[in-house]
Structure formats: C-alpha cells, structure tokens
Amino acid sequence: MRKYLLGFAAGIVVVLLVGFSYVRFGFVNSCADMPVNSMESMMAMPALDASVARRAPEVPNPVSPTDDNLVAGMKIYQANCATCHGDVHRPEAMLADALYPRAPQFVDDAPDMPENQNFYIIQHGVRLSGMPAWGQTLNAQQMWQVTTFLSHMDKLPPQVSDAWKTAAGGPAGSSSPAATPTMDMHGMNMGGKKMNMQ
Numbered sequence: 501m502r503k504y505l506l507g508f509a510a511g512i513v514v515v516l517l518v519g520f521s522y523v524r525f526g527f528v529n530s531c532a533d534m535p536v537n538s539m540e541s542m543m544a545m546p547a548l549d550a551s552v553a554r555r556a557p558e559v560p561n562p563v564s565p566t567d568d569n570l571v572a573g574m575k576i577y578q579a580n581c582a583t584c585h586g587d588v589h590r591p592e593a594m595l596a597d598a599l600y601p602r603a604p605q606f607v608d609d610a611p612d613m614p615e616n617q618n619f620y621i622i623q624h625g626v627r628l629s630g631m632p633a634w635g636q637t638l639n640a641q642q643m644w645q646v647t648t649f650l651s652h653m654d655k656l657p658p659q660v661s662d663a664w665k666t667a668a669g670g671p672a673g674s675s676s677p678a679a680t681p682t683m684d685m686h687g688m689n690m691g692g693k694k695m696n697m698q
C-alpha cells in the first residue's frame with residue numbers, strides 16, 4: 501500500500517513538472533494573432549464566468565436607463581471601448597481579431613451577464629486578456645453608465661441610437677475623421693470628477 505501511494509505521488513509530481521516545463525520553457529505559443537485554441541476557451545470562459553460570479557458584489561445598478569444616462573454611457577463606450585468591442589457602424593471592431601482571447605463583439609452579441617457582473621469586469625478588467633481595469637480611469641458613476649448602455653445596447657431608444665450613429669462617425673470605410681475608432685486616452689474621464697461609490 502505504501503509503495504502504491506509513493507508511486508501515485510511520484511506520478512503526480514512528474515505530471516506537474518511536465519506541465520510546468522511545457523509552460524515555462526516556451527512551448528506555449530504567446531502570439532495573439534492566431535486561432536483561439538478550443539481547449540483553452542473551453543477552460544477559460546467558464547473559469548472567468550465562475551470567478552466573476554463568485555466575486556462580484558450583489559449590488560443593484562444605481563443608474564436608471566434614462567436617455568441622458570444612456571447617451572453618457574454611449575459616449576464613454578465610444579471613446580474607450582469601441583476599438584475592441586465594436587460600434588454601431590463597425591460591429592466587427594478594429595481589434596476584433598487582434599486579441600487573444602478575442603474581445604466579444606457586443607453589437608452582434610450583447611453582453612447577457614447580470615449588470616453587477618459586467619460592472620465588476622469593467623472595474624477590475626480581466627487578467628491575461630486585453631480587457632483593461634477601468635476603475636483606474638473612470639469613476640463609479642461612469643462605469644455604471646457604460647454598464648447600463650451595454651445592457652440596453654440591443655434595445656436603445658431611437659434618440660440614443662441616433663446619437664450613437666453620429667458619435668461613431670460615418671459608416672466603416674467612409675472618409676469622416678471619426679470613422680476610425682481610436683483609443684481616446686484624454687476623453688477617458690469625460691470631464692467627470694472621480695466619485696467613490698464603494
């Protein structure tokens with residue numbers, strides 16, 4: 501029995517060593533511009549969902565979906581998120597295929613997680629992915645506004661939808677200067693003051 505246990509423990513050590521060496525000595529491809537490995541996404545997506553579900557505080561969204569809040573959220577989204585997540589004229593974002601894991605393209609695939617979980621992801625970002633932690637640059641009010649915009653993206657009132665079309669510039673490929681989504685580093689705070697809501 502003792503021999504059996506020792507053999508079992510040695511087996512586990514060997515498997516761990518092989519796994520460690522595989523990662524540590526460069527056998528894992530680090531390029532972002534390659535097809536997403538189905539094994540990795542099968543593991544990583546549920547792991548991310550579970551981690552967020554476990555950690556995101558169960559808080560209600562303090563921002564109501566008025567046109568003003570939706571427009572404010574849209575402006576924050578357009579300035580900071582559209583490059584990776586797409587916009588009304590470019591449902592396939594400029595960086596859609598340039599990230600690993602890929603950034604979800606929200607125009608075609610609206611985020612369906614509870615708002616407190618979306619807020620948590622926006623605030624803290626996602627480690628080892630391109631998703632930044634916006635709690636560093638946006639205040640709580642702004643993060644709730646963009647969260648509210650996300651959960652209404654597929655059912656925007658016509659006025660907000662029109663404002664988005666204007667803010668996003670011309671359709672993809674048009675010569676309007678706003679047609680190329682850019683990371684607007686200066687616009688990130690949108691002139692708002694940092695508010696501490698938690």
Ligand code: HEC
Pocket residue numbers: 548576577580581582583584585595599600601602603604611612613618621622626629630631632634646647
């Ligand atoms: C530089 C690219 C980039 C920018 C800019 C960016 N994101 Fe992301 N985002 C990502 C990536 C990549 C993921 C996927 C992470 C993963 O699956 O591990 C992601 C995931 C998310 C998710 C989780 C979606 C889901 O269904 O799991 C939300 C919500 C989100 N982003 C919102 C935003 C908001 C709001 C902004 C702007 C304030 C933003 N992101 C800006 C790259 C970006």
